[in-house]
Each structure stands twice: as structure tokens, then as C-alpha cells.
Amino acid sequence: MNSLLEALAQADQKVKSEKAEKLRLANQLATTALKLPPEERQPLLEQLGALLSADELTEKFTRLLSQNKIPLTNVASFQQLLVQATRRRQLFNFQPEWKLNNKRYAYKFIDDLGVKRPETYAFNKPLADIAIKKSTVLKPENGSSGNGVFIFDEEGGAFEVRSGEALSTTKEAIQKAQQLMSSGVIKKDSWLLEEFIGDFEQGKPLPPVDLKFYCFFGEVGFVLEVERANETRYCEWLPDGRLATTGRYPGKTFIGNGFSNEQLETAKRISKAIPTPFMRIDFIKSKNGFSFGEFTPRPGQFSSFNETFDRYLGECYLSAEARIIKSNLERAQEN
Numbered sequence: 001m002n003s004l005l006e007a008l009a010q011a012d013q014k015v016k017s018e019k020a021e022k023l024r025l026a027n028q029l030a031t032t033a034l035k036l037p038p039e040e041r042q043p044l045l046e047q048l049g050a051l052l053s054a055d056e057l058t059e060k061f062t063r064l065l066s067q068n069k070i071p072l073t074n075v076a077s078f079q080q081l082l083v084q085a086t087r088r089r090q091l092f093n094f095q096p097e098w099k100l101n102n103k104r105y106a107y108k109f110i111d112d113l114g115v116k117r118p119e120t121y122a123f124n125k126p127l128a129d130i131a132i133k134k135s136t137v138l139k140p141e142n143g144s145s146g147n148g149v150f151i152f153d154e155e156g157g158a159f160e161v162r163s164g165e166a167l168s169t170t171k172e173a174i175q176k177a178q179q180l181m182s183s184g185v186i187k188k189d190s191w192l193l194e195e196f197i198g199d200f201e202q203g204k205p206l207p208p209v210d211l212k213f214y215c216f217f218g219e220v221g222f223v224l225e226v227e228r229a230n231e232t233r234y235c236e237w238l239p240d241g242r243l244a245t246t247g248r249y250p251g252k253t254f255i256g257n258g259f260s261n262e263q264l265e266t267a268k269r270i271s272k273a274i275p276t277p278f279m280r281i282d283f284i285k286s287k288n289g290f291s292f293g294e295f296t297p298r299p300g301q302f303s304s305f306n307e308t309f310d311r312y313l314g315e316c317y318l319s320a321e322a323r324i325i326k327s328n329l330e331r332a333q334e335n
Contacts, residue, residue: 054111080315081278085298113269117268137193153205153331159205209284211223211283212225219319220239247306248301
């Protein structure tokens with residue numbers, strides 16, 4: 001353990017030394033740029049700005065680039081902003097988006113907005129107290145990543161969403177749920193049973209498609225479509241309907257059916273009602289239905305976007321923060 005920590009500390013020191021050398025060279029370039037005529041200075045500063053990360057932009061560099069109207073396009077990082085949001089919650093112990101991570105509060109919020117969601121048959125119950133019904137879904141109240149989610153079919157069997165495994169009896173599903181609690185994957189014995197929003201074929205469930213909207217205070221930056229019919233596959237979209245290139249899920253992609261403008265506007269409307277820069281809003285889509293699923297304030301694999309897309313989502317986040325500040329100032333002036 002100590003040897004690993006020591007090796008990590010040495011690696012950190014090496015990075016700091018390389019960064020110090022990088023800043024020395026950047027200072028030389030900046031000094032040279034100031035001596036050039038404007039038509040030569042501008043492209044050099046653009047290249048300089050593109051090579052410096054946010055933590056390398058000293059006051060001197062920031063002022064120089066800003067005065068010369070060089071956009072700081074490589075500063076925003078979705079990954080770093082979500083990490084900072086986590087630290088913000090640790091300091092203040094409250095962020096509105098995390099209250100909505102609880103399905104009980106989420107469903108009340110969605111009901112108030114008049115958005116369709118699955119009918120609930122049991123809420124906040126120990127697993128042993130839930131009477132399983134056909135054509136329902138069992139979920140842990142505070143689960144994530146599909147862990148502990150089981151779809152019960154019309155013939156007494158079940159389907160485990162996370163693994164894609166078909167189970168022949170309800171009892172098997174309950175045993176699996178108990179194992180997830182015993183192993184610590186599900187940390188609390190608090191479950192809900194709700195209506196299955198999906199289709200059946202010969203009595204067996206056809207897993208619905210997930211549409212996960214990455215929302216930024218009234219705007220959508222990105223949509224993830226997930227299909228779990230035979231194997232889990234992913235299709236990633238920009239809000240204008242073009243395919244997104246994110247660098248994620250190599251070998252696991254497909255061309256999905258996307259989303260309608262009405263579905264996009266529903267996600268925007270919900271997002272605008274949440275005073276936070278980012279919230280992923282997940283929906284369930286079947287052949288004949290579109291229903292709210294859950295809120296996800298910190299998505300899994302948020303650090304796996306390629307650099308370009310991470311910056312793009314970071315810009316979406318910062319723009320949302322600015323809109324929230326503006327909205328709060330306008331409200332304060334009205335009062």
C-alpha cells in the first residue's frame with residue numbers, strides 16, 4: 001500500500017515538473033506575442049490558448065487572452081464540473097438535484113408538472129413486504145445503473161435489467177434481489193413496485209428503450225438511447241437529431257430511433273423547473289408509450305467522454321449556470 005502511494009506521489013511530482021516547464025515556455029510565447037503586430041499576434045495567441053488547460057491559465061494568461069478576445073474554449077470540462085458539484089454538495093450538504101434522486105420526491109415533482117409516469121403499487125417497502133404482481137417492475141428506491149431492477153412478465157417469470165438475464169420464476173428474481181443487498185450492491189432494503197411501461201410478446205416482456213436526456217436548465221445538450229432487448233447497445237444523439245461522437249461504448253453502438261420534438265420539449269420543460277445547471281432526465285419508451293423514469297444528477301461514466309465532447313458538455317453546463325444567475329437576479333429585481 002505504501003509503495004503504491006509513494007509511486008503515485010512521484011508520478012504527481014513528475015507531472016508538476018512537466019507543467020512548470022510548459023508554463024515557462026508559455027510565458028516565453030506570450031512575451032513574443034506582445035511584440036508582434038495584431039495580425040500576427042492573434043493566431044499565435046489562439047494556438048497558445050488552445051494548449052493551456054484551465055489550471056494553467058494564470059491571471060496573466062487569462063487577462064492577455066481576454067483582452068485579445070481569444071475564446072477560452074478549452075476551459076470548460078463536464079467531468080471537472082461534476083466533480084466540483086460533488087464537492088459543493090459536501091460543503092453545503094444540499095443540492096436540489098440530489099433530493100430528486102430519491103424516487104419518492106421525484107414522482108411527486110413529476111406529478112406536479114403533469115408528466116406521465118408509471119403507476120406505483122408499493123413504495124418504500126422492505127423486499128419481504130412486497131407482493132409481486134404480473135406486468136410490473138421492482139426497483140430499489142435509491143438504486144442506480146439498473147442494479148436491482150426486475151421486470152415481471154405475464155407468465156410468472158422475470159427479466160433482470162442489469163444483466164439481461166431471463167428468470168423462470170418470481171422467486172428467482174427475489175433471491176437475486178436479496179443477494180444484491182447481501183453483497184452491498186443495493187445498500188438499503190427499501191423498494192418500490194410499479195407499472196411496467198413496455199410491450200409483451202407471447203407473454204414475455206420486451207424491454208423498453210431508455211432515452212436519457214442530458215439537460216442544462218431548460219436546454220438539452222445530449223441524448224443517450226439505450227436498448228436492452230438482446231444485449232445492451234447504445235446510440236448517442238445531439239439535440240438536433242444528428243448522431244453524436246463521444247468516444248464511448250466502442251463495439252456496443254447501434255442506430256436507434258431517436259426521439260420526437262415533443263419528447264425533447266418535455267425534457268426541457270422538466271429541466272427548466274429544476275434550478276440547477278445539470279440533471280439527466282431518464283424516460284422509458286415503448287411502442288405505444290413515453291413515460292418518466294428517474295432523475296440522475298451524476299451519471300455513470302461521466303468521465304469517459306472524449307476531450308471534445310467533454311468540453312462541449314462543459315460549455316452547456318457553464319451556459320446553464322449563467323442563465324440561472326441571470327434568472328435569480330431578474331427575480332430579485334422584480335421583488
